[in-house]
Amino acid sequence: MAQILDPLPPEQSGKSLCCYINATSKIQVARISNIPNWYFERVVFPGQRLVFEAPIQAHMEIHTGMMASAILSDTIPCDRLVMDEPSSYDFNTSSIGADPISTKPIVQSNNTKSGDTTKPLTVASLASVE
Template sequence: MAQILDPIPNDDNKALLCCYVNATSQIQVARITNVEDWYFERVVFPGQRLIFEALPQAILEIHTGMMASAILSDTIPCYRLAMQETGSETDEPEPAPVNQDIPAARPVAIAP
């Protein structure tokens, strides 16, 4: 995944694919400031999922607030937000074949 605005420094290729979800009803700002020579800041709307790449030692700061002020409401190590990557981008479950019997988890009694 490419960081369009400000890529992770090239000296370390151990980037993690991370996911953060804003589960609040307020707009948040997600920011990473502890990685040298790198700036990361994104607005995260309520219910939005933010997927990003970060170094394992990075700390995601979550700022919540109103128009002119923001409060640092949480700090999360990025290794805790890491997603499991699969071997292929096309790994999707196969749909069940049409017009075939699908066994039930337990027998179903049908009333006469």
């Protein structure tokens, strides 16, 4: 998903799709402040994945939230957060429903016999113990 709320300035040409994951148990604020004429700041909840577009020379500051304060806990160059472009193999729909390891269908048909295979249902019951 591209960043559409705060578009990059028109003079920025080398943008890339990036991803940051908050692997902590605390709320974080992700901020890019080294790009002139651009404001980027997002709250990232624990376990949340943040996907955004940024210039390759951007640096993301990670501020970890504490009670009524935040500490700058990391600065990450965005070139380390770049996502790989999806290949045409990722969108190959001809293999849907097949196990790529053994090429057996994931959902296999049941081999049923014709005839009466109905058996009585046995129900377990609870007894009270005093």
